[in-house]
Amino acid sequence: MASWIAKHIERAVSQTADGFGDWCVNLQSTADADRWAQITWEHINLAYPSADDPASALASLPGVPLLDIASWEPNTFVTFSHGADGSMPALADFMAAYFVHVLRLTDAESDWNVSEEAL
Incomplete structure (x- = not known):
């Protein structure tokens, strides 16, 4: 189920590693504009x-190696620093579980709009 998320984590990491500057993949819930995710290097x-x-x-x-809360604001966002190398599947599983258990949404790819941008 989370393989589509892993693909987008890989995209954010590889675009930055390939010299395209800081790259961000944005996931936006089709059900609720206040439910979103941003993935960077x-x-x-x-x-x-x-x-x-x-x-x-x-x-x-699910636990993820090298995943730490970097900052958060009540009722707004939580930002995690991550070490994606070697833990992308675990990170994708974490995000899928977060979508379901914290955001109370489905983790189905069809329920999320995806965009990309250089930061």
Whole structure:
């Protein structure tokens, strides 16, 4: 299920590594404009619909090596730093679980619009 997400993580990392500058892949829910994700070379920024510390909400999600909360704002976003090398499938599984359990959305590719941009 999360293979489509892994493809977009790989795209963000490879575009940056190939010299296209900082690259961002944006995922936007087709069901709710306030539900989104941004993937870059070293960060994943996700909509965060809660005032609670994200560490508690994330405890039940799959673990990912080298994934750390970099910053967050209540009811707005949570940004993670990641080491994508070697952990892209685990990172994709984490994002799919986040979509379902935190954003309360489906992780089906057809329910997300994708765009890309150089930052």
